[in-house]
Amino acid sequence: MEIPLFELNLQADLDNDRPETMGAVCAVVYLLTIIVFIPWAFYTELVAATPGSSAYDALTEVPRVDGGRIIQRFPHNKLASYLSAILSLQSVAILGISDDLFDIRWRHKVLIPAFAAIPMLIVYYVDFGVTHIMIPVPFRPYFGELVDLGFFYYLYMAVFAIFTPNSINILAGINGIEVSQSIVIAVLVMINDVLYLSPFTKSPHPAQESHLFSLYLLVPFVGVSLALWWHNWYPSKVFVGDTYCYFAGMVFVVIGILSHFSKTLILLLLPQFFNFAYSCPQIFGVVPCPRHRLPKFNARTGLLEPSKAKFEQPLAKPIQEVMKLLHKMKLLGITIDEKGQVTESTNFTIINLWLVWWGPMREDRLAASLLAFQAACGIIGLIVRHNLAPLLYTVDNLFAA
């Protein structure tokens, strides 16, 4: 198909103005904030390094083997965690910016978070090295209470690191959706974190430090995201770009892995999971995938409608049957011609599916209702997590303390 010249020019103009890089500005401000925050995160320990302070006196009873060098008591492993977290986030920011600037190919950029996760996984290896998982009670007769996954646990973390940023990046395309889904997830994680902090538990909780670490990273993240949201919500003045999506995803990966609650986080990412699973037929080419899958704007009504993929050649019979089945289950909109052939279907994204379910709607209502769905899923997830865990693992780590 030939593209008219004026469209090409428009595209070139868009490329030159680069409104996309606003996510990069957001990431840079965030990174500067958490770098400047380092001394505060380690305030007690830094003060403890000064003889004469009360914190120092409290520490002097710790037995030492190295002849009493004061600086040895500094929690280097905690600092290494914090630094590796910043490092992973910076790496993903740099790679995201490169992507926004140079348009890296899809099959390369999927792996961006894997590179960025290296520093974090190495610190995980040397600091925690915990690769066993607790088996839910019903399966314990077969596997025992703990199973050491060894290498596979690192594979799990790598897959988690690749999946999360990309899943946020594909649940995108309408004003404000990328930023606001990240804010919703971050706020839910923060609520979960606060539950572990002192006033809500009887004694200091063993996981308190992990959840404090998670808050250190999330509070400024919500801050910069709100600023971006202000400009990116419908009608948006700036775009967030791949940088923001990867960056936000990586924030979740970092806290999930280094604060040890990746499974809880997966509960909060269920809509993203569903969107990814639902997208698979198009991502892996079972069903033809157009260049863009965002909903179609109907200029007459001012509403968004589900966008459709047209099939020039008829699809294989079994695929058509599956699509008809999905249509009956209200999981897909399809058009059938007089010969009974599926000639087009709505694109396989949760955004289009939402429009199939609830009919055409305005862009901001679409985004807001998807967010309400995200928040509802997350809240139910958290409630289930803290109530179901005692059944599956005999005890929930929150109420155990």
Place this chain on the structure above:
Amino acid sequence: MEIPLFELNLQADLDNDRPETMGAVCAVVYLLTIIVFIPWAFYTELVAATPGSSAYDALTEVPRVDGGRIIQRFPHNKLASYLSAILSLQSVAILGISDDLFDIRWRHKVLIPAFAAIPMLIVYYVDFGVTHIMIPVPFRPYFGELVDLGFFYYLYMAVFAIFTPNSINILAGINGIEVSQSIVIAVLVMINDVLYLSPFTKSPHPAQESHLFSLYLLVPFVGVSLALWWHNWYPSKVFVGDTYCYFAGMVFVVIGILSHFSKTLILLLLPQFFNFAYSCPQIFGVVPCPRHRLPKFNARTGLLEPSKAKFEQPLAKPIQEVMKLLHKMKLLGITIDEKGQVTESTNFTIINLWLVWWGPMREDRLAASLLAFQAACGIIGLIVRHNLAPLLYTVDNLFAA
């Protein structure tokens, strides 16, 4: 002065093509390399964490107080150093890229390296905390052998961190000069590092690990710089941008501070120091400073000539006298009108001064001869450092081992 329209367009085109960002590509490749290198840098220790290996057996005799957790023996402080080095380099790369993209104001971007240095200075504080300096023998009667600079030592490091990247950034403007001066300095530091490694010293040198750390960071740096040099040498196809200059400077800052040889490094940066000191009158506005100070291309001869600053209003009498004095000392080219007023002078950069000394020359010859000068200064600096140190400090740390 009105700028003709076609010049404005040319500028806009240059901005859009952004050949400047090649330094960013270079920095990103470098960062990925040293991130992927992390496990190799800690190979012995990572292997030691596996019970049964010979390295593990060698370590088991280390007394432990924490109930025998293996991972505690991992050198977290070394890892924190390495991570903080990468972090500082990444920060400077991100800020450099922002600068190339958004054109940050001069008075803000001077401080870029200071932000980037924060992670490194914090690791310095908790890991080494060494803030005393050795006093040269002639001054010992007055100050004692060691003086603890305390806070001022951090100030010194911050100034060093701000100064080095900026000094490379202002010794710039002709094809290839930024990259090749960095390569020359890096190679000289590497030669100095190699002197401390085993085959050259009788027993393992106490500073061996520091110099190994420096080599870890410098070998890939020289690698990416040579690739950039290939395209940036006269006649250049790409530009390096502020990103590269800040980045290269920060590499030197990081190894200088974390490997404890910032004073040796200053010896290798003498031409940059001189250039900065020489530039001060224009930087601080004592003498009017034009927008660009690069040498002027003479299209007729094909040679570069010193560029000049014209003084619309006559300068203050004392300044004119100093300029005439500098002219007599062959440190400045000036033009004097019939009234004895200085109406113009060459710009205050070492590149222009070089052209004043040796006359107009082709761009590549100019760059090559400046580099030869840089290399000569550095080699003399290193020889002096290892021969003069025994006189000033009673012993040189290289030959002491």
